[in-house]
Amino acid sequence: MDKIKIKKDYLEKIQKLVKCNKHYYDLSKPLVDDKEYDQIKKEILSLEKRYNFLENKDSPSKKVGFKPSKNFKKVPHKVLMLSLSNAFDEKDLINFEKKIINFLNEKSSYEIEYSAEPKIDGISASLTYKKGEFVMGLSRGDGKEGEDITQNLRTISDIPKKVLAKDFPTEIDIRGEVFIQNKDFEKLKDKFANPRNAASGSLRQKNPTDTKKIPLKFIAYTFGYVKDFKINKQNEYLSKLNEWGFKINPFNKKIKGIKNLMKNYSEIESKRNKINFDIDGIVYKINSFDLQKRLGNVANSPRWAIAHKFSANNGVSTITNIEIQIGRTGALTPVAKIKPINIGGVVVSNATLHNEDEIIRKDIRVGDVVVVERAGDVIPHIIEVDLKKRKKNSQKYIFPLKCPSCGSETIKEYNLITKKKDAVRRCSSEGYDCEKMAIEKIKHFVSKEAFNIDGFGKKIVENFWNLKIIRLPQDIFTLDFKEIEKMDGWGRQSVANLRYAIEERKNISFERFIYSLGIRHIGFENAKLIAKTLKSAEKFINIAKDKKISELLNIDGIGETQIDSLQKFFLNQTNLKVIYSLQKILKINNAIQKKKDGILNSKTFMFTGKLQGISRAEAKSLIEKNSGTIISNVSKKLDYLIIGEKPTKRKVETAKELRIKILKQSEWLSLLNKTS
Ligand code: IVH
Numbered sequence: 001m002d003k004i005k006i007k008k009d010y011l012e013k014i015q016k017l018v019k020c021n022k023h024y025y026d027l028s029k030p031l032v033d034d035k036e037y038d039q040i041k042k043e044i045l046s047l048e049k050r051y052n053f054l055e056n057k058d059s060p061s062k063k064v065g066f067k068p069s070k071n072f073k074k075v076p077h078k079v080l081m082l083s084l085s086n087a088f089d090e091k092d093l094i095n096f097e098k099k100i101i102n103f104l105n106e107k108s109s110y111e112i113e114y115s116a117e118p119k120i121d122g123i124s125a126s127l128t129y130k131k132g133e134f135v136m137g138l139s140r141g142d143g144k145e146g147e148d149i150t151q152n153l154r155t156i157s158d159i160p161k162k163v164l165a166k167d168f169p170t171e172i173d174i175r176g177e178v179f180i181q182n183k184d185f186e187k188l189k190d191k192f193a194n195p196r197n198a199a200s201g202s203l204r205q206k207n208p209t210d211t212k213k214i215p216l217k218f219i220a221y222t223f224g225y226v227k228d229f230k231i232n233k234q235n236e237y238l239s240k241l242n243e244w245g246f247k248i249n250p251f252n253k254k255i256k257g258i259k260n261l262m263k264n265y266s267e268i269e270s271k272r273n274k275i276n277f278d279i280d281g282i283v284y285k286i287n288s289f290d291l292q293k294r295l296g297n298v299a300n301s302p303r304w305a306i307a308h309k310f311s312a313n314n315g316v317s318t319i320t321n322i323e324i325q326i327g328r329t330g331a332l333t334p335v336a337k338i339k340p341i342n343i344g345g346v347v348v349s350n351a352t353l354h355n356e357d358e359i360i361r362k363d364i365r366v367g368d369v370v371v372v373e374r375a376g377d378v379i380p381h382i383i384e385v386d387l388k389k390r391k392k393n394s395q396k397y398i399f400p401l402k403c404p405s406c407g408s409e410t411i412k413e414y415n416l417i418t419k420k421k422d423a424v425r426r427c428s429s430e431g432y433d434c435e436k437m438a439i440e441k442i443k444h445f446v447s448k449e450a451f452n453i454d455g456f457g458k459k460i461v462e463n464f465w466n467l468k469i470i471r472l473p474q475d476i477f478t479l480d481f482k483e484i485e486k487m488d489g490w491g492r493q494s495v496a497n498l499r500y501a502i503e504e505r506k507n508i509s510f511e512r513f514i515y516s517l518g519i520r521h522i523g524f525e526n527a528k529l530i531a532k533t534l535k536s537a538e539k540f541i542n543i544a545k546d547k548k549i550s551e552l553l554n555i556d557g558i559g560e561t562q563i564d565s566l567q568k569f570f571l572n573q574t575n576l577k578v579i580y581s582l583q584k585i586l587k588i589n590n591a592i593q594k595k596k597d598g599i600l601n602s603k604t605f606m607f608t609g610k611l612q613g614i615s616r617a618e619a620k621s622l623i624e625k626n627s628g629t630i631i632s633n634v635s636k637k638l639d640y641l642i643i644g645e646k647p648t649k650r651k652v653e654t655a656k657e658l659r660i661k662i663l664k665q666s667e668w669l670s671l672l673n674k675t676s
Pocket of ligand 1: 082083084085117118119120121122123124140177221222283301302305307
C-alpha cells in the first residue's frame with residue numbers, strides 16, 4: 001500500500017519539477033525561488049535513494065535542466081553539460097568531503113585543495129574553438145543537447161572570436177556564464193524581473209541585433225570536450241583562460257580545508273551586495289584534474305564539485321505606506337510600499353504583508369524600519385520590524401473594515417475545515433459589484449486554464465476596463481474592433497489576431513466554462529466534477545435559474561463549502577446575467593466521457609470507514625485512473641462497497657441486503673494490483 005502512496009508523492013514532485021523547469025528555462029519566468037526548487041530536487045533524490053522502485057525519466061538524477069525550446073537548432077554537446085549538487089551549510093560540506101575521502105580511500109586527515117569560485121547567476125554557455133577560432137556556441141539546454149546560439153554569443157565582446165596563443169588547445173569547448181551586470185540591469189528593470197531573466201531573454205532573441213542591445217558579459221570557468229590539453233589543475237586552467245583572453249571571476253581562490261571555505265564564504269556573502277553582478281553561492285571544485293577524473297560523476301553532477309548556496313537575500317528599508325490590493329475572491333492583501341532598495345541586484349519597492357493577521361502578529365506600521373527578504377522571484381516580504389528605530393508617535397495600522405474599492409463591509413469568514421476564522425479579510429460583495437474584484441474576475445476569465453484567449457493578458461483587461469470597453473465577461477465577445485484599431489498600441493494585424501483568438505474560444509468545453517466563471521471554491525478540479533456529473537451546460541444553467549442545487553449535492557468531492565458558494569453565486573443577479581449572456585454567445589460542449597479502457601471499467605465503487613495508509617482522495621483517484629466510477633450512496637447501482645476501519649453499519653447492512661459485493665481494503669488492493 002505504502003508503495004502506491006510513495007509513488008504518487010514521488011510523481012507529484014517530479015511533475016512540479018517539470019513545471020518549474022519549463023518556467024525557468026523555457027519561459028524565463030521562474031515559478032518558485034531557487035531555495036524551493038533545490039528543496040524539490042533534494043526530496044526527489046532522497047526518495048529515490050530510499051526506495052529503489054522509484055524511477056522517472058524527468059528525475060534530476062536522469063537529466064540536467066530542461067529540453068531546449070524550438071526556436072534554435074539543437075546540437076548535441078560532445079561532453080555533457082553537468083549540473084552541480086548543492087550544499088547549504090558546513091555540515092553539508094563536511095559530508096561532501098567525507099564522501100570524497102572515502103571514495104579515494106584516504107585517511108580522514110587527508111587535506112583537499114579546492115578552487116572556490118563565486119557562482120554567477122546567469123546562463124551557462126559552451127563555446128567551441130577549433131584552431132583558435134570561435135566556431136559554435138551552445139546553450140546548456142537539457143545538458144545533452146543545447147541550442148545553437150552562436151550568432152547571439154558573437155555579439156558579446158567578452159567572448160574572443162579568435163585565440164592566437166600557442167598553447168591554446170587545437171579544439172576546446174570553453175564553458176562559462178553569460179550574465180548582465182547590475183548597473184546595466186537598472187536600465188532594463190521594467191522589462192525583466194531580475195538580471196538573470198534579462199540575460200536569458202536577451203540570449204534567446206531570434207535576431208542577434210536584439211541581443212546586442214543588451215550588454216551581456218561572459219565569464220569562463222570550465223571546459224567540455226578538449227584535445228591537446230596539458231593543464232593539471234583548475235586554478236592553473238583559470239589563469240590560462242585569462243592569458244588566452246577570457247574574463248574570469250576576480251574573486252576565484254585556491255583554498256584548503258572546510259574551515260577556510262567557510263571563512264571565504266562569509267567574506268564573499270558580506271560583499272555580495274557590493275559586487276556588480278548577481279552571485280547565488282560559491283562553487284567548490286577539487287583542484288586536481290587527476291582527482292576529478294578518479295572521482296567521476298554521480299548521475300548528472302560531478303562527485304568532485306558542489307555549489308555552496310547563499311541564503312535568501314535581505315535588505316533594510318522603511319515602510320512609506322500600506323496599500324490594500326483586492327483579489328478576484330475579494331481577499332484584501334496588504335502591501336507595504338517601501339523606500340526602494342537594491343536587494344541582490346533587484347530594486348525592491350513593494351513587500352507583501354500577506355493578510356490582516358500577519359500585520360497584527362508582527363505589529364507592522366507605516367514608518368517602521370523593516371528587514372525585507374527577497375528569495376528568488378517570489379514577492380519580497382517583511383521578516384521583522386526594528387522596534388528600536390520606531391518613532392514615538394507611530395500608530396498601529398488599522399485594517400480597513402470597508403472595501404477600499406466598493407465600500408462594502410469586509411468580513412473574516414469562518415472556515416468549516418479548520419474551525420477557525422480565516423486570516424484573510426474579504427470584501428463581502430458578490431463579484432462584479434466591486435470594481436477591483438470585477439477586473440480580477442475578468443482577468444481570470446481570459447486566463448490560461450479558463451478561456452485562454454491568446455494575447456488577451458492582464459494589461460489588456462486593465463486597459464479595456466479603464467476605457468470602459470469591458471465590464472462583464474460577455475463584453476469580450478462584442479468588442480468593437482474598428483474602434484480598438486484606432487487605439488494607441490493597436491494595429492490592423494494585432495486587432496486581427498485578437499479577433500481571431502476570441503472567435504476561436506467561442507467554442508468551449510463545459511468544464512472550462514464553469515471554471516472561468518470564477519465561482520469561489522470551484523477550481524478546475526471541481527469544475528470538472530460538476531461538468532462530468534451534469535454532462536450538459538443546459539442543466540447547469542437550469543440549476544442556476546431555479547436554484548435547485550440538489551443535483552450537485554451528491555457529487556463526491558463537492559462539499560458543503562462548495563455548495564454554499566454555488567448557492568451564493570446563483571443568488572446574485574449579475575452572475576445570472578453573465579451566465580445567460582454567455583450561453584447565447586458560446587457553443588458550450590458537453591462533458592466528454594472518459595476513455596474507458598481500465599480494468600475497473602463500468603464498475604462502481606463506494607468507500608466507508610477509514611482506510612489505512614492512503615487518503616480517500618488518493619483511493620478515489622486510483623479507481624478513476626482504472627476507469628472505475630465512484631458513487632456516493634448505497635443503491636442498486638453500486639457494484640462494490642469498500643470498507644475500512646469503523647465502517648458505517650447502516651451502509652454495510654444495506655449493501656448486504658442489496659447483495660452488493662463488500663471488499664476489505666486489502667481485497668480491493670489486490671483487485672487493483674491485478675490491473676498493474
Ligand atoms: S562548473 C560540472 N563553475 O552553475 C560543473 N558552474 O549548477 C558544472 N555556474 O550550469 C559547471 N558559476 O551555470 C561551474 N564557477 C562555476 C560556475 C558555475 C556558475 C553555474 C553554471 C552551471 C550551474 C551548475
